[in-house]
Amino acid sequence: MPFNLDAPYRLHDQVSLRPEPFGALAYHYGNRRLNFLRAPELVTLVRSLSDHDSVRAALAASKIEERRWPSFEKALASLAESDVLVAP
Amino acid sequence: MEPTDVIEATEAALTDTETEELVEEELLVEEISIDGMCGVY
């Protein structure tokens, strides 16, 4: 399914999100894939997704500057492709 | 929302920074395979 900015997402149950100085590591125990999240703001955003009805709502509620949203949207799409983010 | 809205929103974000540098894309997620490393297990 293509990534949809107007849909809600949550972290997959089988993903372990581990904070690091640069952001976080996300390891998916199901598909064994490992992702680097290279900004602490991205980690906060990912954790906040389940509190919002859509990605756009989560971005709007975040402290991330709007001009950076395209990069964050691309990052979230990438995580969805790895199955790190899924539909609730 | 239509894909065109996304493009417009992106363009709007870019024009907002007319007086500043063009917004650089950040690579915020990288997938890697480390496969246990050191080749043993």
Next chain:
Amino acid sequence: MVLSPVKQSGLGDQMKAGLDAPICLTWELTYACNLQCVHCLSSSGRRDPGELNTEQCEAVINELARMQVFYINIGGGEPTIRPDFWHLVDYAVSHDVGVKFSTNGSRIDAAVARHLAESDYVDVQISIDGADAATNDHVRGEGSFATAIEAMEHLQVANFGEFKISVVMTRHNIPQIEEFKALADHYGAQLRLTRFRPSGRGADSWHELHPTDAQQVELYHWLLGHPEVLTGDSFFHLSALGEPLPGLNLCGAGRVVCLIDPLGDVYACPFVLHDDFKAGSVLDGGGFQHVWQQSDLFAELRQPQSAGACASCGQFDACQGGCMAAKFFTGIPLDGPDPECVLGFGADLVAAADANARPAVGKDHSRTRVSLGKKP
């Protein structure tokens, strides 16, 4: 693998500076082994009386779980001959620490295979060093190929799914590379090719068994053509030949991964079981976490490494000067070329190195030190 754009600090640079916890680590559970493979990296054979007991192992697992270490690569010796092996695997999994274990297959029967097939958190790797009994058993002992194949058969029947077949590449088995791929395809397994290093008993036969220059080039091109084949970043020194191989292409020792030995000693990696590369012990006051985060050795490894004698070589960025274990046990300087440097800068150093000055194996648990014998 995704390469980071130049303007951003490379992912590799961040990994080199160290992480709060390893991504995974190798844990050799016992020095006991029912085989006596000629080139065993851990010189295994006899159990050591000082090996961590069940309770101590559980304490380590608890710590790893707290640190959110994603998975452990369990090996040995032969880990499945430890009486508490299956208990420890279950214990790790129930604490959300994944387990990937390496075995010669001697304890993988039909029932064990079925049990393994049920768990999503346990991966298995079967070791062979030849695509046929003659080549394999020459290194691993008579009957070892048949044992490994039988284990693969059981895993296949039990619908385990994609287990791994792991091979240490030598002068004798590089010609069999296509057969290894065919074997893996036949079992629906993932093929893993790893580098032969002069570590442990490997030092005895390294000069005869390590790949020739031509074979290294052949291997490099074959790996480029088969990105689905795993290497554990074992061959990053070959990346100096051109396009980088898939993977991180750097040494993760002490930075991304490390080793815990059967006695609880922590080393930078499984190929440097020597005091010079020992960071501490899990039995020290602060446990594993303190060793990982505070040891002097790991702090040193996390400093930017100087290119040393390789500074003038245009390929240093690609090969990083190769493998420190390979340099250490061939007795050549650590801040210089790899003994198997693809540009040939290591060969003279190796030839000139005083054989008597090579570091000796740190701990030797061999039951016998078998010589290689005639080529198969």
